Amino acid sequence: GGIITQTPKFLIGQEGQKLTLKCQQNFNHDTMYWYRQDSGKGLRLIYYSITENDLQKGDLSEGYDASREKKSSFSLTVTSAQKNEMAVFLCASSIDWGEQYFGPGTRLTVL
Amino acid sequence: GDSVTQTEGLVTLTKGLPVMLNCTYQTTYSPFLFWYVQHLNEAPKLLLKSSTDNKRTEHQGFYATLHKSSSSFHLQKSSVQLSDSALYFCALSEDNYAQGLTFGLGTRVSVFP
Numbered sequence: 001g002g003i004i005t006q007t008p009k010f011l012i013g014q015e016g017q018k019l020t021l022k023c024q025q026n027f028n029h030d031t032m033y034w035y036r037q038d039s040g041k042g043l044r045l046i047y048y049s050i051t052e053n054d055l056q057k058g059d060l061s062e063g064y065d066a067s068r069e070k071k072s073s074f075s076l077t078v079t080s081a082q083k084n085e086m087a088v089f090l091c092a093s094s095i096d097w098g099e100q101y102f103g104p105g106t107r108l109t110v111l
Numbered sequence: 112g113d114s115v116t117q118t119e120g121l122v123t124l125t126k127g128l129p130v131m132l133n134c135t136y137q138t139t140y141s142p143f144l145f146w147y148v149q150h151l152n153e154a155p156k157l158l159l160k161s162s163t164d165n166k167r168t169e170h171q172g173f174y175a176t177l178h179k180s181s182s183s184f185h186l187q188k189s190s191v192q193l194s195d196s197a198l199y200f201c202a203l204s205e206d207n208y209a210q211g212l213t214f215g216l217g218t219r220v221s222v223f224p
Contacts, residue, residue, distance in 0.1 A: 004154075033211050035211075035214075040120075040216065041216060042200060042214040042215055042216040042217050043155070043200065043202075043212075043214040044214070045211040045212070045213075048210070048211050056210075058211060090154065090155070099145070099157055099160060100157070100212060101157075102154035102155045102156070103154055104153065104154050105154065
């Protein structure tokens with residue numbers, strides 16, 4: 001088995017601030033993903049990466065950057081936090097046809 | 112683009128009763144369908160998956176059949192338990208799985224004693 005860890009668990013930021021979320025997996029999976037979960041809106045794909053140093057934009061990539069410097073880690077940066085923004089960011093990884101393993105999430109609050 | 116529709120936002124029912132959660136999808140590619148379950152403050156976990164038309168797949172008492180003719184993958188259980196209270200997501204993947212999943216909005220299931 002394996003595990004996905006996300007840090008921090010809770011992130012509180014100020015409007016306009018650049019914020020970075022980190023994700024580590026020890027499944028040795030090639031592909032990693034970042035999703036945003038908003039209440040009533042399901043999960044939406046922000047970025048994904050099929051291998052080290054690869055980045056692909058999802059439907060919600062505007063306002064975000066990502067980085068995959070190692071196979072085991074995938075970082076997401078909120079380039080300018082929006083006031084009153086609240087969401088959970090979920091990291092996931094996969095090796096076969098779509099079965100994704102999710103981390104516990106980072107809960108973002110912007111004051 | 113791809114889309115997944117879950118018609119029920121909230122389902123409340125009593126322990127021991129059957130449940131069916133609806134899921135329909137739209138895609139121009141050969142679909143892979145999934146059900147994920149997310150308990151409160153936990154990560155989503157895979158419950159069921161299928162890419163085979165008209166074949167029932169089962170796990171932990173839940174079952175679903177992919178029907179490509181009607182673009183559906185409804186989730187069912189014959190007798191719900193209190194521990195089944197959770198958020199259930201239907202999700203779709205195309206042939207190229209690496210492009211990520213398209214999720215429905217989710218159905219919250221609340222089971223009462």
